Amino acid sequence: xxxxxxxxxxxxxxxxxxxxxxxxxxxxxxxxxxxxxxxxxxxxxxxxxxxxxxxxxxxxxxxxxxxxxxxxxxxxxxxxxxxxxxxxxxxxxxxxxxxxxxxxxxxxxxxxxxx
Amino acid sequence: xxxxxxxxxxxxxxxxxxxxxxxxxxxxxxxxxxxxxxxxxxxxxxxxxxxxxxxxxxxxxxxxxxxxxxxxxxxxxxxxxxxxxxxxxxxxxxxxxxxxxxxxxxxxxxxxxxx
Numbered sequence: 001x002x003x004x005x006x007x008x009x010x011x012x013x014x015x016x017x018x019x020x021x022x023x024x025x026x027x028x029x030x031x032x033x034x035x036x037x038x039x040x041x042x043x044x045x046x047x048x049x050x051x052x053x054x055x056x057x058x059x060x061x062x063x064x065x066x067x068x069x070x071x072x073x074x075x076x077x078x079x080x081x082x083x084x085x086x087x088x089x090x091x092x093x094x095x096x097x098x099x100x101x102x103x104x105x106x107x108x109x110x111x112x113x114x115x
Numbered sequence: 116x117x118x119x120x121x122x123x124x125x126x127x128x129x130x131x132x133x134x135x136x137x138x139x140x141x142x143x144x145x146x147x148x149x150x151x152x153x154x155x156x157x158x159x160x161x162x163x164x165x166x167x168x169x170x171x172x173x174x175x176x177x178x179x180x181x182x183x184x185x186x187x188x189x190x191x192x193x194x195x196x197x198x199x200x201x202x203x204x205x206x207x208x209x210x211x212x213x214x215x216x217x218x219x220x221x222x223x224x225x226x227x228x229x230x
Contacts, residue, residue, distance in 0.1 A: 032216050043119075043205050043221030044158075051216070089158070091219075102148070102173065103219060107157035 002027045006090060006106035013080055014114055021075040021109045023090035029068040030092040035075050038087045038108065047088075048075075080113045087111070117142050119222035121206050127228045128196050136191040136225050138206030146209050147189040148173075148219065149181060151202040158205065164189055196229045203227070 007022045023033070032051040036044035050057040050066045050073065057064045063076040077084050087108040122137045140147065149161040150173075160173030164183040178200060180192045189208075193200055203226050207219040 034218060036219075041223070043207070043223050044219070045221070046218035049216060049218065102160055102163055104160070104174075105150075105158040107155070 004106040010110045019077040023073040034091045036089040121222035125226040134193045138189045140208045144208035148207045150205045
C-alpha cells in the first residue's frame with residue numbers, strides 16, 4: 001500500500017531563512033500531491049496542490065517541487081516569519097476510483113521560526 | 116461563514132458509553148470523511164462517504180460507525196467507547212469529482228478522552 005514519510009518531526013529555523021520540508025512516498029507516483037498547514041487546536045488548511053507533470057508550483061512565499069523519479073516533494077517557505085510556525089502535512093490519494101480516491105497524510109513536520 | 120461545524124469541541128467519556136460526534140457542512144460537498152489524529156501517528160482515515168447514502172471503511176474503522184442520510188451531515192458513532200479511542204477527531208469534506216484533486220476542508224476537531 002502507498003505510504004508517506006515526512007522526514008523531520010520538527011524543524012527549527014531563524015526568521016528570514018528558507019525552510020525546506022521533505023515528503024517521500026513509496027510505491028506508485030500519485031497524479032498529484034497536496035500540502036496542508038495545521039495550527040494548534042485547529043484542523044488542517046489546504047495550501048497547495050502540485051500535479052505530477054508540474055516540476056514546481058509557487059504561491060507567494062511558498063514553493064513546492066515534485067520529483068517522481070525520487071518519489072519526493074519538497075515544500076519551501078522563503079523569508080520565513082514567526083507566523084509561519086505550524087505543522088505542515090503532505091497528502092496524496094491512495095489511488096483512483098471508489099475507496100481509493102481517499103487522501104492519506106504524512107505525520108507532519110512541526111516548523112518553528114525564531115525571531 | 117461556509118465551512119464544517121463539529122460538535123462537541125471536547126468531551127470526556129466513560130469507557131463503555133455510546134457517543135456520537137456530529138459533523139455538518141454547508142458547502143454542498145458530496146464527499147465527507149472522518150479522521151483521527153494521534154501523536155506520532157498522524158491523521159488516519161476512519162470512514163468516508165463519497166455521496167449521500169453511501170459509506171465506506173477507511174484505515175481504522177473498528178469500533179466506529181457512520182451514516183450519511185443527507186449531503187450536509189456525517190455523524191460518527193462510538194457504540195461502546197474504549198480508552199484507545201482517546202484522540203482528536205476531524206471531519207472533512209470535499210467537492211469530489213472525477214479528477215480526485217480537490218482539497219479537503221476540515222473542521223476544527225473534537226477532542227475526545229475515554230476514561
